[in-house]
Amino acid sequence: MGILDGKVGLVMGVANDRSIAWAMSDALYAEGAELAFTHLPGQSSERRVRRLTDPRGAKLVMPCDVQRDEDIGRVFGAVGEMYSRLDFLIHSVAFAPPHELRNPYVDMSRKGWHLAMDISAYSLVAAARAARPLMTRGGAIVTISYYGGEKVIPGYNVMGVCKAALEHSVRYLAGDLGPEGIRVNCISAGPMRTLSSAGIAEFDTMHDHFARKAPLRRNVEFGELGGAGVYLLSEQSDGITGETLHVDCGFSIVGL
Ligand code: NAD
Numbered sequence: 001m002g003i004l005d006g007k008v009g010l011v012m013g014v015a016n017d018r019s020i021a022w023a024m025s026d027a028l029y030a031e032g033a034e035l036a037f038t039h040l041p042g043q044s045s046e047r048r049v050r051r052l053t054d055p056r057g058a059k060l061v062m063p064c065d066v067q068r069d070e071d072i073g074r075v076f077g078a079v080g081e082m083y084s085r086l087d088f089l090i091h092s093v094a095f096a097p098p099h100e101l102r103n104p105y106v107d108m109s110r111k112g113w114h115l116a117m118d119i120s121a122y123s124l125v126a127a128a129r130a131a132r133p134l135m136t137r138g139g140a141i142v143t144i145s146y147y148g149g150e151k152v153i154p155g156y157n158v159m160g161v162c163k164a165a166l167e168h169s170v171r172y173l174a175g176d177l178g179p180e181g182i183r184v185n186c187i188s189a190g191p192m193r194t195l196s197s198a199g200i201a202e203f204d205t206m207h208d209h210f211a212r213k214a215p216l217r218r219n220v221e222f223g224e225l226g227g228a229g230v231y232l233l234s235e236q237s238d239g240i241t242g243e244t245l246h247v248d249c250g251f252s253i254v255g256l
Contacts, residue, residue, distance in 0.1 A: 002032025013092030027226025036060035066123035138181025155202030174242030215250035
Protein backbone atom coordinates (compact mmCIF):
# COMPACT_ATOMS: atom_id res chain seq x y z
CA MET A 1 0.00 0.00 0.00
CA GLY A 2 1.37 3.39 -1.02
CA ILE A 3 0.14 6.79 0.17
CA LEU A 4 -0.62 7.73 -3.46
CA ASP A 5 -2.50 4.56 -4.42
CA GLY A 6 -5.23 5.45 -6.92
CA LYS A 7 -3.92 9.00 -7.49
CA VAL A 8 -3.34 10.25 -11.03
CA GLY A 9 -0.56 12.76 -11.73
CA LEU A 10 0.89 14.56 -14.72
CA VAL A 11 4.65 15.15 -14.80
CA MET A 12 5.99 17.96 -17.01
CA GLY A 13 9.78 18.22 -17.31
CA VAL A 14 11.43 14.81 -17.60
CA ALA A 15 14.34 15.07 -20.08
CA ASN A 16 16.39 12.09 -18.88
CA ASP A 17 17.12 9.97 -15.81
CA ARG A 18 19.00 12.88 -14.16
CA SER A 19 15.97 15.19 -14.32
CA ILE A 20 14.54 16.33 -11.01
CA ALA A 21 11.11 15.45 -12.44
CA TRP A 22 12.27 11.86 -12.88
CA ALA A 23 13.62 11.68 -9.32
CA MET A 24 10.18 12.76 -8.16
CA SER A 25 8.42 10.33 -10.51
CA ASP A 26 10.46 7.46 -9.11
CA ALA A 27 9.34 8.32 -5.58
CA LEU A 28 5.72 8.83 -6.69
CA TYR A 29 5.67 5.43 -8.42
CA ALA A 30 6.99 3.84 -5.25
CA GLU A 31 3.93 5.25 -3.43
CA GLY A 32 1.51 3.78 -5.97
CA ALA A 33 0.73 6.81 -8.18
CA GLU A 34 -0.38 6.49 -11.80
CA LEU A 35 1.65 8.96 -13.89
CA ALA A 36 1.30 10.62 -17.29
CA PHE A 37 4.23 12.52 -18.82
CA THR A 38 5.03 15.30 -21.25
CA HIS A 39 8.32 15.76 -23.08
CA LEU A 40 9.77 18.36 -25.42
CA PRO A 41 8.52 17.78 -28.98
CA GLY A 42 11.02 15.81 -31.08
CA GLN A 43 11.98 12.20 -31.64
CA SER A 44 15.12 12.19 -29.51
CA SER A 45 13.31 13.73 -26.52
CA GLU A 46 10.49 11.24 -26.91
CA ARG A 47 12.94 8.33 -27.14
CA ARG A 48 14.81 9.42 -24.00
CA VAL A 49 11.62 9.81 -22.00
CA ARG A 50 9.94 6.63 -23.24
CA ARG A 51 13.06 4.65 -22.33
CA LEU A 52 12.21 5.58 -18.72
CA THR A 53 8.42 5.58 -18.79
CA ASP A 54 7.66 2.51 -20.95
CA PRO A 55 9.13 0.02 -18.43
CA ARG A 56 6.90 1.66 -15.78
CA GLY A 57 3.83 1.10 -17.96
CA ALA A 58 2.99 4.80 -18.44
CA LYS A 59 -0.14 4.99 -20.59
CA LEU A 60 0.08 8.65 -21.59
CA VAL A 61 3.34 10.20 -22.82
CA MET A 62 2.85 13.26 -25.00
CA PRO A 63 4.89 16.07 -26.56
CA CYS A 64 4.33 19.54 -25.13
CA ASP A 65 6.11 22.79 -25.77
CA VAL A 66 4.89 24.96 -22.89
CA GLN A 67 5.15 28.03 -25.10
CA ARG A 68 2.26 26.67 -27.18
CA ASP A 69 -1.24 26.90 -25.69
CA GLU A 70 -2.48 24.32 -28.21
CA ASP A 71 0.07 21.76 -26.90
CA ILE A 72 -1.02 22.40 -23.31
CA GLY A 73 -4.68 22.10 -24.32
CA ARG A 74 -4.03 18.82 -26.13
CA VAL A 75 -2.18 17.28 -23.19
CA PHE A 76 -4.76 18.16 -20.52
CA GLY A 77 -7.56 17.15 -22.94
CA ALA A 78 -5.93 13.72 -23.30
CA VAL A 79 -5.53 13.38 -19.52
CA GLY A 80 -9.23 14.21 -19.12
CA GLU A 81 -10.22 11.63 -21.75
CA MET A 82 -8.09 8.89 -20.25
CA TYR A 83 -8.59 9.47 -16.52
CA SER A 84 -11.54 11.93 -16.21
CA ARG A 85 -9.61 13.74 -13.48
CA LEU A 86 -6.18 14.79 -12.24
CA ASP A 87 -5.00 14.62 -8.64
CA PHE A 88 -1.61 16.29 -8.99
CA LEU A 89 0.71 18.09 -11.35
CA ILE A 90 4.49 18.43 -11.32
CA HIS A 91 5.88 21.43 -13.21
CA SER A 92 9.64 21.05 -13.54
CA VAL A 93 10.38 23.14 -16.60
CA ALA A 94 12.80 26.01 -17.23
CA PHE A 95 14.86 27.47 -20.04
CA ALA A 96 16.93 30.56 -20.83
CA PRO A 97 19.09 31.09 -23.91
CA PRO A 98 22.53 29.77 -22.78
CA HIS A 99 24.56 32.65 -24.23
CA GLU A 100 22.32 35.14 -22.42
CA LEU A 101 22.66 33.24 -19.15
CA ARG A 102 26.43 33.63 -19.43
CA ASN A 103 26.21 37.42 -19.85
CA PRO A 104 25.68 39.84 -16.96
CA TYR A 105 21.97 40.34 -16.21
CA VAL A 106 22.25 44.01 -17.15
CA ASP A 107 22.93 42.95 -20.76
CA MET A 108 19.87 40.69 -21.04
CA SER A 109 17.91 41.24 -24.28
CA ARG A 110 14.18 41.91 -24.23
CA LYS A 111 13.57 38.87 -26.46
CA GLY A 112 15.64 36.53 -24.28
CA TRP A 113 14.02 37.83 -21.10
CA HIS A 114 10.52 37.19 -22.45
CA LEU A 115 11.46 33.73 -23.67
CA ALA A 116 12.97 32.73 -20.30
CA MET A 117 10.01 34.15 -18.37
CA ASP A 118 7.48 32.49 -20.67
CA ILE A 119 8.96 28.99 -20.39
CA SER A 120 10.19 29.16 -16.80
CA ALA A 121 7.44 31.12 -15.02
CA TYR A 122 4.33 31.77 -17.13
CA SER A 123 4.08 28.08 -18.08
CA LEU A 124 3.13 27.28 -14.47
CA VAL A 125 0.16 29.64 -14.71
CA ALA A 126 -0.94 28.13 -18.04
CA ALA A 127 -0.57 24.57 -16.75
CA ALA A 128 -2.41 25.32 -13.48
CA ARG A 129 -5.30 26.87 -15.43
CA ALA A 130 -5.51 23.79 -17.68
CA ALA A 131 -5.30 21.42 -14.68
CA ARG A 132 -8.02 23.22 -12.70
CA PRO A 133 -11.12 21.74 -14.38
CA LEU A 134 -9.68 18.23 -14.01
CA MET A 135 -8.95 18.64 -10.28
CA THR A 136 -12.56 17.96 -9.39
CA ARG A 137 -11.72 16.44 -5.99
CA GLY A 138 -9.15 19.09 -5.18
CA GLY A 139 -5.53 18.62 -6.13
CA ALA A 140 -1.90 19.48 -5.61
CA ILE A 141 0.55 21.29 -7.85
CA VAL A 142 4.31 21.44 -7.26
CA THR A 143 6.97 23.41 -9.14
CA ILE A 144 10.75 23.62 -8.69
CA SER A 145 12.74 26.71 -7.83
CA TYR A 146 16.25 27.62 -6.71
CA TYR A 147 17.75 29.97 -4.09
CA GLY A 148 18.84 32.28 -6.95
CA GLY A 149 15.20 33.47 -6.96
CA GLU A 150 15.74 34.98 -3.48
CA LYS A 151 19.38 36.12 -3.56
CA VAL A 152 21.88 37.16 -6.21
CA ILE A 153 23.86 34.06 -7.20
CA PRO A 154 26.70 34.70 -9.69
CA GLY A 155 25.91 33.12 -13.05
CA TYR A 156 22.21 32.48 -12.33
CA ASN A 157 21.18 35.85 -13.79
CA VAL A 158 17.82 35.91 -15.60
CA MET A 159 16.89 32.50 -14.24
CA GLY A 160 16.93 34.00 -10.74
CA VAL A 161 14.43 36.61 -11.86
CA CYS A 162 12.28 33.85 -13.41
CA LYS A 163 12.41 31.89 -10.15
CA ALA A 164 11.31 34.96 -8.17
CA ALA A 165 8.31 35.26 -10.51
CA LEU A 166 7.67 31.53 -10.25
CA GLU A 167 7.71 31.51 -6.44
CA HIS A 168 5.36 34.46 -6.23
CA SER A 169 3.10 32.92 -8.89
CA VAL A 170 2.87 29.93 -6.55
CA ARG A 171 1.41 32.22 -3.86
CA TYR A 172 -1.09 33.92 -6.18
CA LEU A 173 -2.15 30.61 -7.72
CA ALA A 174 -2.55 29.15 -4.22
CA GLY A 175 -4.78 32.14 -3.41
CA ASP A 176 -6.92 31.68 -6.52
CA LEU A 177 -7.25 27.90 -6.40
CA GLY A 178 -7.37 27.30 -2.64
CA PRO A 179 -11.16 27.69 -2.39
CA GLU A 180 -11.43 24.71 -4.79
CA GLY A 181 -9.19 22.57 -2.62
CA ILE A 182 -6.26 22.87 -5.03
CA ARG A 183 -2.92 23.41 -3.28
CA VAL A 184 0.08 24.98 -5.02
CA ASN A 185 3.57 24.66 -3.57
CA CYS A 186 7.20 24.96 -4.57
CA ILE A 187 10.38 23.05 -3.79
CA SER A 188 13.52 25.19 -3.75
CA ALA A 189 16.16 22.58 -4.55
CA GLY A 190 19.88 22.73 -3.89
CA PRO A 191 22.12 22.50 -6.99
CA MET A 192 21.92 19.17 -8.82
CA ARG A 193 23.91 18.01 -11.87
CA THR A 194 21.30 17.86 -14.65
CA LEU A 195 20.98 18.81 -18.32
CA SER A 196 19.70 22.28 -17.36
CA SER A 197 22.38 22.98 -14.79
CA ALA A 198 25.04 22.37 -17.48
CA GLY A 199 23.93 25.72 -18.95
CA ILE A 200 24.83 27.66 -15.76
CA ALA A 201 28.37 29.04 -16.16
CA GLU A 202 29.24 29.06 -12.43
CA PHE A 203 27.49 25.80 -11.63
CA ASP A 204 30.54 23.89 -10.37
CA THR A 205 31.47 26.73 -8.04
CA MET A 206 27.87 26.89 -6.81
CA HIS A 207 27.78 23.11 -6.24
CA ASP A 208 31.07 23.04 -4.27
CA HIS A 209 30.14 26.14 -2.27
CA PHE A 210 26.81 24.56 -1.24
CA ALA A 211 28.48 21.42 0.06
CA ARG A 212 30.98 23.48 2.09
CA LYS A 213 28.51 25.97 3.58
CA ALA A 214 25.28 23.99 4.05
CA PRO A 215 24.71 22.91 7.66
CA LEU A 216 24.55 19.28 6.52
CA ARG A 217 27.94 19.79 4.74
CA ARG A 218 26.84 18.10 1.51
CA ASN A 219 24.70 18.56 -1.57
CA VAL A 220 21.13 17.32 -1.87
CA GLU A 221 20.47 13.84 -3.25
CA PHE A 222 17.88 13.12 -5.93
CA GLY A 223 15.90 10.81 -3.63
CA GLU A 224 15.49 13.66 -1.13
CA LEU A 225 13.72 15.74 -3.77
CA GLY A 226 11.52 12.72 -4.49
CA GLY A 227 10.60 12.46 -0.82
CA ALA A 228 9.70 16.15 -0.63
CA GLY A 229 7.62 15.77 -3.79
CA VAL A 230 5.66 12.87 -2.32
CA TYR A 231 5.03 14.90 0.83
CA LEU A 232 3.75 18.00 -0.99
CA LEU A 233 1.63 16.00 -3.44
CA SER A 234 0.04 13.70 -0.87
CA GLU A 235 -2.55 14.15 1.86
CA GLN A 236 0.31 14.36 4.37
CA SER A 237 0.64 18.07 3.50
CA ASP A 238 -3.08 18.83 3.16
CA GLY A 239 -2.79 21.97 5.32
CA ILE A 240 0.04 23.49 3.27
CA THR A 241 -0.33 25.77 0.25
CA GLY A 242 1.53 28.73 -1.27
CA GLU A 243 4.73 27.52 0.41
CA THR A 244 8.31 27.28 -0.85
CA LEU A 245 10.00 24.36 0.86
CA HIS A 246 13.80 24.50 0.81
CA VAL A 247 15.30 21.09 0.15
CA ASP A 248 18.87 22.35 0.26
CA CYS A 249 20.62 20.72 3.23
CA GLY A 250 19.93 23.97 5.11
CA PHE A 251 22.02 26.24 2.84
CA SER A 252 19.41 29.01 2.77
CA ILE A 253 19.52 29.56 6.56
CA VAL A 254 23.24 30.38 6.60
CA GLY A 255 24.07 34.11 6.70
CA LEU A 256 27.80 34.03 6.13
P1 NAD B 1 16.24 19.12 -16.84
O1 NAD B 1 16.97 19.68 -18.02
O2 NAD B 1 16.28 17.67 -16.65
O3 NAD B 1 14.73 19.61 -16.85
C1 NAD B 1 14.30 20.81 -17.47
C2 NAD B 1 13.10 20.46 -18.31
O4 NAD B 1 12.54 21.63 -18.92
C3 NAD B 1 13.47 19.50 -19.45
O5 NAD B 1 12.66 18.35 -19.38
C4 NAD B 1 13.12 20.29 -20.69
O6 NAD B 1 12.64 19.49 -21.75
C5 NAD B 1 12.03 21.21 -20.17
N1 NAD B 1 11.75 22.32 -21.06
C6 NAD B 1 12.58 23.34 -21.44
N2 NAD B 1 11.95 24.13 -22.33
C7 NAD B 1 10.69 23.62 -22.49
C8 NAD B 1 9.57 23.99 -23.27
N3 NAD B 1 9.59 25.05 -24.09
N4 NAD B 1 8.45 23.24 -23.21
C9 NAD B 1 8.40 22.16 -22.39
N5 NAD B 1 9.44 21.75 -21.63
C10 NAD B 1 10.57 22.48 -21.68
O7 NAD B 1 16.89 19.87 -15.58
P2 NAD B 1 16.40 19.95 -14.06
O8 NAD B 1 17.60 20.46 -13.35
O9 NAD B 1 15.78 18.68 -13.65
O10 NAD B 1 15.35 21.13 -14.09
C11 NAD B 1 14.02 20.99 -13.63
C12 NAD B 1 13.60 22.20 -12.84
O11 NAD B 1 14.36 22.25 -11.63
C13 NAD B 1 13.85 23.52 -13.54
O12 NAD B 1 12.79 24.41 -13.25
C14 NAD B 1 15.13 24.01 -12.90
O13 NAD B 1 15.28 25.41 -12.97
C15 NAD B 1 14.86 23.55 -11.48
N6 NAD B 1 16.02 23.50 -10.59
C16 NAD B 1 17.15 22.86 -10.96
C17 NAD B 1 18.23 22.83 -10.09
C18 NAD B 1 19.51 22.16 -10.49
O14 NAD B 1 20.54 22.45 -9.86
N7 NAD B 1 19.51 21.27 -11.47
C19 NAD B 1 18.14 23.43 -8.82
C20 NAD B 1 16.96 24.06 -8.47
C21 NAD B 1 15.91 24.10 -9.36
